[in-house]
Amino acid sequence: MSDEIVISTSNLVKTYSISSTSKVEALRGIDLSIEEGSIVAITGKSGAGKSTLLHVLGLLERPTSGDVFLNNTNISGMPDSVASGFRNCTVGFVFQMNNLLPEFSALENVIMPGLIAGLSLSTLRERGRSLLAAVGLSNREDHRPGELSGGEQQRVAIARALVMSPPILLTDEPTGNLDQKTSFAIQDLLLELCEANNVTMLLVTHDKDLSKRLPYQIVMEDGLIVDSGRN
Ligand SMILES: Nc1ncnc2c1ncn2[C@@H]1O[C@H](COP(=O)(O)OP(=O)(O)OP(=O)(O)O)[C@@H](O)[C@H]1O
Ligand SMILES: [Mg+2]
Numbered sequence: 001m002s003d004e005i006v007i008s009t010s011n012l013v014k015t016y017s018i019s020s021t022s023k024v025e026a027l028r029g030i031d032l033s034i035e036e037g038s039i040v041a042i043t044g045k046s047g048a049g050k051s052t053l054l055h056v057l058g059l060l061e062r063p064t065s066g067d068v069f070l071n072n073t074n075i076s077g078m079p080d081s082v083a084s085g086f087r088n089c090t091v092g093f094v095f096q097m098n099n100l101l102p103e104f105s106a107l108e109n110v111i112m113p114g115l116i117a118g119l120s121l122s123t124l125r126e127r128g129r130s131l132l133a134a135v136g137l138s139n140r141e142d143h144r145p146g147e148l149s150g151g152e153q154q155r156v157a158i159a160r161a162l163v164m165s166p167p168i169l170l171t172d173e174p175t176g177n178l179d180q181k182t183s184f185a186i187q188d189l190l191l192e193l194c195e196a197n198n199v200t201m202l203l204v205t206h207d208k209d210l211s212k213r214l215p216y217q218i219v220m221e222d223g224l225i226v227d228s229g230r231n
Contacts, residue, residue, distance in 0.1 A: 012030040042217075092168070104144065171201060
């Protein structure tokens with residue numbers, strides 16, 4: 001780990017307007033500073049703002065106010081036309097629902113972000129194969145998601161999240177749908193891959209055992225960070 005800060009926010013606010021009279025203040029002023037290579041659990045009760053924070057950090061949603069820096073780039077005012085390309089190269093996502101494309105094979109799903117970025121097919125196939133090998137799925141390259149188990153699908157999603165070699169991985173309940181044994185295996189895999197590739201990971205979880213396994217923890221409540229520190 002270095003002292004380089006890869007994710008930072010200042011006074012980050014996200015307010016959803018439900019109607020002209022009703023608003024939800026999902027993030028009420030978040031100040032974050034995450035060093036390169038950190039692996040951080042984000043915990044807190046349902047509705048605390050955890051997923052909203054990941055969405056705003058990952059450029060899936062825009063903040064209402066405040067700044068977000070990823071890799072020293074201020075993304076808050078970035079035009080949409082630039083944002084999608086920047087996101088594709090900078091952030092990998094793994095969600096509870098893996099959102100794999102059902103009509104494509106495991107290998108095709110893994111390399112899809114690279115195809116969107118216009119990288120060469122031969123380079124991508126090589127990289128996709130080595131990532132599928134890293135997640136233990138060399139023998140499932142040609143299977144479609146419907147022909148894979150839940151844990152296997154999640155491993156494909158992890159390989160896909162890493163195909164662009166992003167410096168940042170944002171994961172939201174990545175093992176929420178899996179049995180305990182599979183869940184542990186996927187957690188180990190995520191930690192190993194992040195450490196091996198110096199990836200900075202924020203992982204949202206309700207699983208207390210998992211959050212305690214990670215080196216750092218941030219606790220959210222009602223749109224704010226109420227506690228943070230080393231485990
Ligand atoms: N698109 C939206 N429109 C309006 N309100 C929303 C929207 N998304 C989230 N919210 C509200 O913002 C608050 C924070 O939601 P968020 O999804 O970030 O919570 P969370 O901490 O991830 O909860 P959980 O643990 O249940 O996933 C909640 O009160 C939620 O109802
Ligand atoms: Mg959530």
